Amino acid sequence: MKVKRDDGVEDIxxxxxxxxxxxxxxxxQRFLPSELKFYSAENYEEIYRAIKxxxxxxxxxxGVTAAYGIAQAEIQGEDVEEASERIRSARPTAYDLFHAVDxxxxxxxxxxxxxxxxxxxxxERCREIGENGAELIKEGTNILTHCNAxxxxxxxxxxxxxxxxxxxxxxxxxxxxxxxxxxxxxxARLTAWELYNEDISHSVIVDNAxxxxxxxxxxxxxxxxxxxxxxxxxxANKIGTYEKAVLAKENDIPFYVAAPVTTYDDSTERxxxxxxxxxxxxxxxxxxxxxxxxxxxDVENPAFDVTPVDYITGYITEKxxxxxxxxxxxx
Amino acid sequence: MKVKRDDGVEDIxxxxxxxxxxxxxxxxQRFLPSELKFYSAENYEEIYRAIKxxxxxxxxxxGVTAAYGIAQAEIQGEDVEEASERIRSARPTAYDLFHAVDxxxxxxxxxxxxxxxxxxxxxERCREIGENGAELIKEGTNILTHCNAxxxxxxxxxxxxxxxxxxxxxxxxxxxxxxxxxxxxxxARLTAWELYNEDISHSVIVDNAxxxxxxxxxxxxxxxxxxxxxxxxxxANKIGTYEKAVLAKENDIPFYVAAPVTTYDDSTERxxxxxxxxxxxxxxxxxxxxxxxxxxxDVENPAFDVTPVDYITGYITEKxxxxxxxxxxxx
Numbered sequence: 305m306k307v308k309r310d311d312g313v314e315d316i317x318x319x320x321x322x323x324x325x326x327x328x329x330x331x332x333q334r335f336l337p338s339e340l341k342f343y344s345a346e347n348y349e350e351i352y353r354a355i356k357x358x359x360x361x362x363x364x365x366x367g368v369t370a371a372y373g374i375a376q377a378e379i380q381g382e383d384v385e386e387a388s389e390r391i392r393s394a395r396p397t398a399y400d401l402f403h404a405v406d407x408x409x410x411x412x413x414x415x416x417x418x419x420x421x422x423x424x425x426x427x428e429r430c431r432e433i434g435e436n437g438a439e440l441i442k443e444g445t446n447i448l449t450h451c452n453a454x455x456x457x458x459x460x461x462x463x464x465x466x467x468x469x470x471x472x473x474x475x476x477x478x479x480x481x482x483x484x485x486x487x488x489x490x491x492a493r494l495t496a497w498e499l500y501n502e503d504i505s506h507s508v509i510v511d512n513a514x515x516x517x518x519x520x521x522x523x524x525x526x527x528x529x530x531x532x533x534x535x536x537x538x539x540a541n542k543i544g545t546y547e548k549a550v551l552a553k554e555n556d557i558p559f560y561v562a563a564p565v566t567t568y569d570d571s572t573e574r575x576x577x578x579x580x581x582x583x584x585x586x587x588x589x590x591x592x593x594x595x596x597x598x599x600x601x602d603v604e605n606p607a608f609d610v611t612p613v614d615y616i617t618g619y620i621t622e623k624x625x626x627x628x629x630x631x632x633x634x635x
Numbered sequence: 636m637k638v639k640r641d642d643g644v645e646d647i648x649x650x651x652x653x654x655x656x657x658x659x660x661x662x663x664q665r666f667l668p669s670e671l672k673f674y675s676a677e678n679y680e681e682i683y684r685a686i687k688x689x690x691x692x693x694x695x696x697x698g699v700t701a702a703y704g705i706a707q708a709e710i711q712g713e714d715v716e717e718a719s720e721r722i723r724s725a726r727p728t729a730y731d732l733f734h735a736v737d738x739x740x741x742x743x744x745x746x747x748x749x750x751x752x753x754x755x756x757x758x759e760r761c762r763e764i765g766e767n768g769a770e771l772i773k774e775g776t777n778i779l780t781h782c783n784a785x786x787x788x789x790x791x792x793x794x795x796x797x798x799x800x801x802x803x804x805x806x807x808x809x810x811x812x813x814x815x816x817x818x819x820x821x822x823a824r825l826t827a828w829e830l831y832n833e834d835i836s837h838s839v840i841v842d843n844a845x846x847x848x849x850x851x852x853x854x855x856x857x858x859x860x861x862x863x864x865x866x867x868x869x870x871a872n873k874i875g876t877y878e879k880a881v882l883a884k885e886n887d888i889p890f891y892v893a894a895p896v897t898t899y900d901d902s903t904e905r906x907x908x909x910x911x912x913x914x915x916x917x918x919x920x921x922x923x924x925x926x927x928x929x930x931x932x933d934v935e936n937p938a939f940d941v942t943p944v945d946y947i948t949g950y951i952t953e954k955x956x957x958x959x960x961x962x963x964x965x966x
Contacts, residue, residue, distance in 0.1 A: 337929040481935075484919065486817060486841040489927050492919075496932040507933045510817040510919055511842045512875025516911075516940040519877060544843025546850060547878060554881050580847075588815065588823075588841055594923040596820050598668040601827040602838045604812075609847040 305455035305469075306501045307331075307340065313501075317427070317459045319360055319369050325379040325416045328372040332359045333456055337497040345369075348377045348387040355394035355401070362457020363531070364426045364564075367400035371422045374408035375415035384412065423459060429564045430461035432622035437467025437527065437562055440625070441476055446524045448481040448514055448552075451542035452494035453529025453562065463529040463562040465498060467620065472504050480506040481523055483514055485542060487587040487605065511544050518555040526552045526559045527620075533561070533568045537613030537628045538575025543606055549615035558617040565621050568631075575610035583607045636786035636800075637832045638662075638671065644832075648758070648790045650691055650700050656710040656747045659703040663690045664787055668828040676700075679708045679718040686725035686732070693788020694862070695757050695895075698731035702753045705739035706746035715743065754790060760895045761792035763953035768798025768858065768893055771956070772807055777855045779812040779845055779883075782873035783825035784860025784893065794860040794893040796829060798951065803835050811837040812854055814845055816873060818918040818936065842875055849886040857883045857890045858951075864892070864899045868944030868959040869906025874937055880946035889948040896952050899962075906941035914938045 307314050319330040328351060332343040343359050345351045351373030354360050360369050370391050377387035388405050395401055404422060411418035441447070453464035461469055471478060480499055485491035492508050499506040509517065517523050526548055530539040539545070539561055552559040572578060585603040589595060597603070613628045638645050650661040653675075659682060663674040674690050676682045682704030685691050691700050701722050708718035719736050726732055735753060742749035772778070784795035792800055802809060811830055816822035823839050830837040840848065848854050857879055861870040870876070870892055883890040903909060916934040920926055928934070944959045 338926055482932075484817070484927070486815070486843055492928045496928050500929045500931050505933075507935045508919060508928045509935050510874065512817055512873075512878060513935065513937055513940075515878035515881060516874060516937055517935070519940070542843075543841065543847060547843060547846035547882060550846060550885050551878060551881055554885070588839060591922045591927075592925040595669055596815070596922075597823045597827050597839045598831045600831050601813075602836075604838045604840050604844065604848070606844055606847055609844075609850070 305460055305498065308501050317423070318365050318456050319372065319459055321372050321375070321416065321419065325372070325375050325419070328369065328376055330354060330360050330369065331456065333361055333494065334359055337493050345373065345376075347380065348373050348382060348390055351376070352390050352394045355391070362452070363398055363400040364458040365456065366395060366398055367404035368423045368426055368459050370401050371404040371408050371419040374405060375419035378412055378415040384409070426458060427460045429622040430458050430463060430466050433463055433562050433564065433620055434461050434466030434470035436622070436625055437560070437620040438470035438474060440525065440560065440620075441467055441471040441478055443476050445476075445478045446481065446522055447478060448483065448517070448523045448526045448548065449495060450483040450491060450528050450545055450548055451485045452490040452498075454495055454498045456494050456498060457529070462498070463564070464527045465495065466562065467527065468499075468504060469502060472502060478505070480504060481514065481517060482506050482508045483511050483544065483548070484508055485544065486511055490542070511547075514548055515551045518551050518557055523557055526557060527562055528560075530561050530563045530567060531608065532572075532578065533563060533619065533631075534572040534575055534578065535570040535632075536574050537616060537631050539611050539616065540575065540578045540608045541611065543609050546609040546611045549611045553615050559615055560618050560620055561616055562620040565623055575612060578610055580609065581607045636791055636829065639832050648754070649696050649787050650703065650790055652703050652706070652747065652750065656703070656706050656750070659700065659707055661685060661691050661700065662787065664692055664825065665690055668824050676704065676707075678711065679704050679713060679721055682707070683721050683725045686722070693783070694729055694731040695789040696787065697726060697729055698735035699754045699757055699790050701732050702735040702739050702750040705736060706750035709743055709746040715740070757789060758791045760953040761789050761794060761797050764794055764893050764895065764951055765792050765797030765801035767953070767956055768891070768951040769801035769805060771856065771891065771951075772798055772802040772809055774807050776807075776809045777812065777853055778809060779814065779848070779854045779857045779879065780826060781814040781822060781859050781876055781879055782816045783821040783829070785826055785829040787825050787829060788860070793829070794895070795858045796826065797893065798858060799835060800833060803833060809836065811835060812845065812848060813837050813839045814842050814875065814879070815839055816875065817842055821873070842878075845879055846882045849882050849888055854888055857888060858893055859891075861892050861894045861898055862939065863903075863909065864894060864950065864962075865903040865906055865909065866901040866963075867905050868947060868962050870942050870947065871906065871909045871939045872942065874940050877940040877942045880942045884946050890946055891949050891951055892947055893951040896954055906943060909941055911940065912938045
């Protein structure tokens with residue numbers, strides 16, 4: 305991903321290793337977009353902290369951070385089993401985190417190489433998603449995206465943002481409408497920051513405004529990421545995704561979901577079976593520490609919603625773009 | 636409207652006259668919901684300021700404030716033509732403001748009485764909207780509302796909130812889902828505050844979450860206000876209203892618009908003909924003075940959107956509830 309610094313533009317990963325594995329560095333996402341700060345984790349306890357305190361977020365980026373952390377612990381002569389336990393416990397429901405730790409425990413002979421191999425495969429998948437998705441983007445396409453499915457979440461390229469990066473590399477002009485994505489504002493804070501750094505034309509809009517722009521014919525396509533694709537093709541993604549999908553269908557706008565094939569979970573039959581996490585009230589009630597509701601008011605704060613397969617035009621993966629009917633065969 | 640104070644609950648208007656017209660008092664809406672402050676306008680310059688600086692907002696409430704201001708100027712022996720000019724200029728596109736000033740200039744013999752008559756008719760219309768709309772609300776109904784179409788905007792009762800107030804008075808239990816309504820958060824800040832003061836059960840949700848609750852069957856009805864109903868039945872209202880209407884139709888949920896019949900503008904044929912105001916970027920980029928986007932990012936900030944008549948179940952007015960096909964005859 306490109307990052308603008310005072311002395312020019314650098315191409316970096318969101319998380320990387322330095323000093324032959326002694327240090328794991330990352331963009332500290334808590335300070336974006338106002339400040340670009342880096343965090344250096346010098347031992348596995350600091351890796352744990354970086355994941356726990358959400359300096360790094362997004363399942364693939366968390367997985368990579370964990371892989372680097374295990375490599376670091378091995379190099380530093382720490383008890384790797386103990387380090388694994390600690391790192392696993394940082395986000396207790398993160399599938400990529402467990403997967404990365406298991407991969408490292410099975411490949412400890414050359415720890416840095418194993419960690420870089422894991423990271424390389426994460427990045428390569430995203431690049432392929434980008435190459436495949438970029439074919440959908442024509443000169444002048446206006447795309448709406450929701451939340452942050454970018455390089456910050458996946459170490460590089462992103463999922464939903466990967467096709468935009470590749471299309472931009474190929475010289476295609478486009479414009480991205482960025483939903484701000486309340487309550488945590490990942491669109492306004494992170495996606496807009498990534499697009500600014502890539503010099504890709506974009507406008508931040510409140511979540512309420514995307515329907516208006518679709519109705520006016522100013523959006524040609526919706527591209528979002530997803531946390532989970534279940535057996536029938538329903539997806540779970542950031543709250544508000546379902547609203548965008550319904551509005552897209554109503555306005556005859558294609559709605560694409562970008563994700564690696566590992567996101568497919570055929571052990572869950574339908575989206576309805578997915579348990580939706582309710583997050584804390586404060587995410588809604590407070591913005592930057594200021595109350596925006598009466599203290600006494602109740603809040604409901606579902607973190608995700610389910611978009612039924614009927615609203616989905618296609619799935620952009622590293623193996624190609626599939627329609628809902630092709631889904632079962634291809635994954 | 637009920638307002639909870641340290642020493643009990645009072646029933647007040649959002650704006651009222653005291654000392655035989657020498658003082659115009661109002662809830663200063665800029666400090667809600669965290670602080671309940673009142674502003675006393677002692678002369679027409681302060682009336683101008685109250686309207687200009689949005690201590691009072693909502694077309695009907697602005698109209699009433701203007702009417703009181705003209706009465707005050709007349710009582711204080713000011714040049715009423717000059718006062719009218721000044722007050723009119725506070726919000727240069729507000730139809731109710733001009734209408735209220737004209738009403739007062741035509742009825743200056745007994746200024747306080749004229750102003751109270753004007754205010755009384757505003758409140759009475761809202762009460763009737765409430766009586767009519769309350770018939771739609773059954774025991775246990777879950778209602779979604781967007782923005783603030785409440786007593787703060789109309790001096791008392793509100794438009795979309797009036798049916799809820801009357802249903803509550805009649806002892807019906809209900810639950811209101813309150814869209815926070817970015818960018819200005821009138822739902823979170825004002826509607827939630829009104830419902831808290833009325834002890835009506837409610838949950839504040841981010842605008843992204845209303846689709847999720849509709850999909851899950853947890854919303855039975857949508858009630859919103861409107862700034863304008865045009866000849867074919869299309870409406871203009873706060874940005875995001877169109878999204879709620881599409882989601883309601885998709886989920887077979889009735890979508891009602893509450894407004895006085897004066898909101899009908901048959902000189903405009905279709906919603907498409909309505910010019911949509913774009914407001915300043917800062918409303919989106921900053922919350923409570925903190926930047927939430929990169930400084931360099933562009934923003935689009937349409938204040939309103941158009942909801943086509945096809946998505947509207949009915950119009951709740953002081954003269955009854957009308958379907959779209961009845962609209963032309965009834966207004």
